[in-house]
Amino acid sequence: MNPSPSIVDTLSQMFSQSLQVLRRPSVATFEEFEGRGTLREALLYVAVAAVLVGLLGLAVGPGGFLRSVAGSVLGFLVFTYLVYYVGRSQGGSGNLDQVAYSFALFWAPINVAVALLGLLLVLTLIGIFLLPLLAVAALGVNVYFAYLAVQASMNLREGGRVWLTLLAAFVGTLVVSLVLATL
Incomplete structure (x- = not known):
């Protein structure tokens, strides 16, 4: 029986996969990694x-550190769940683990890079x-x-279905965020 990898090993492996996704952006690159992790690793x-x-x-x-961190993780979870749910309604065949893991591979490093660049810009x-x-x-990327x-995680190739999935997930996440902001 193989012991499960440590948290450091998991994060290191995901960072390495992120670099490959960012260097070689394609459906094929995402498909190479989509099955290598679960929702748990993606959330970590x-x-x-x-x-x-x-x-x-x-x-x-x-100010707002904990709210920012919690909101970011919750927003990611809501968005990926909605991508999965709407993608399935559009004929997609992926699972939630594949969606979350695929999205985490680009979302995490891009958000850190944007925050770092933003800090550098604020300092000047x-x-x-x-x-x-x-x-x-950042939005465009x-x-x-x-x-x-x-396309990779839900196995959707028709552009209209992909855009509908992303738009519905965006709107749903925005609604959840607005509701939570009023609490």
């Missing part, structure tokens, strides 16, 4: 990234004016990788 990876992003945010000012006077551009670029991840 996302939680670590959320803590890193939260710590980088503390450099700008205190001129850089503050570039923050909106960074936000738009996330949408691109999400499109590939849905």
Whole structure:
């Protein structure tokens, strides 16, 4: 019986897979890794990234660290569940583990990189004016990788079904976030 890998081994392995996904973005690259982890590993990876992003945010000012981390992890969970649910209704055949693991591979490193770049921009006077551009670029990159991840993890190839899945997941996550913000 093989012992299960340590948390450090799991995170190291996922980071290595993330680098490959980011360097070779394609449906085939996502398919190479989608079955190598579960929702549990995906949430661990996302939680670590959320803590890193939260710590980088503390450099700008205190406040909201726990809410930010919890919101980030919960938002990831809601979004990936909705991708799975809506993707299945569109004829997709993937499972929740594949969806969450695929999304975690790009979501975690991109969010940490954007937070780091954002911090660097805030620290420079001129850089503050570039923050909106960074936000738009981050959105574009996330949408691109999400499109590939849905195709791979849900086995959906028709563009309309992929876009409908992503749009429904986005709207559903936005609604959940707004409801939670009012509590």
